[in-house]
Amino acid sequence: MEHIHILMVDDHPIIIEGYQNTLMATKKEHQTLIIDTANNCDTANILLRKAADERPYDVCFFDISLPASSDGTITSGEDLAKICRALMPTTKVVILTMFNESFRIHGIVKEINPDGFLIKSDLTSLELSEAFQHILFDPPYYSSTVSSFLKKAISNDEYVDEINRKILYLLSQGIKTRSLTDHIDLSMSAIEKRKKQLKSLFKVEDGRDETLIMKAKEKGLV
Incomplete structure (x- = not known):
């Protein structure tokens, strides 16, 4: 049996519930999913640091738009993804977001180089389950909007670092x-x-x- 440890971070609990239900319903027979959840940067940061000390996550899902940490040092899922990269280099990082502007997508790819990048408006239950398995074994997986934007040239100074x-x-x-x-x-x-x-x-x-x-x-x- 393969135990897969997952962190899901989104400020809308109902969205996390949907992700959880989809992955649990479509996982392979030999897979056991252990899922932690967080709705803000503070909780996610605590879970990341705890996992780094104990048992690193296999996959972390980060929504981009999140309530900032109480001290203002962590302001988004991008910041959390960077913390995850620093603490747990082998963890697969997946970005999910509603925002689909070209400069935004290029900035995230350049700053984080995620193992998965999904635009929520592209996402179906089928695509989420397929993306999850793909990211586990053969990353990266980018949804159609991301792939489309990445094929277009963009100047280096047109992203928000x-x-x-x-x-x-x-x-x-x-x-x-x-x-x-x-x-x-x-x-x-x-x-x-x-x-x-x-x-x-x-x-x-x-x-x-x-x-x-x-x-x-x-x-x-x-």
């Missing part, structure tokens, strides 16, 4: 631009340049930080 996401998060928490250098190891001119690039990428025509944050929230970046 970890620093840009931190800038967006800090601005969303009310931190003024002049104080960002206290939290990010960049010069003010470098931060201003990044903000300008973000406003261009998100088509912020009025130039206001408030509009930038609104657009970032719409895209699940904060």
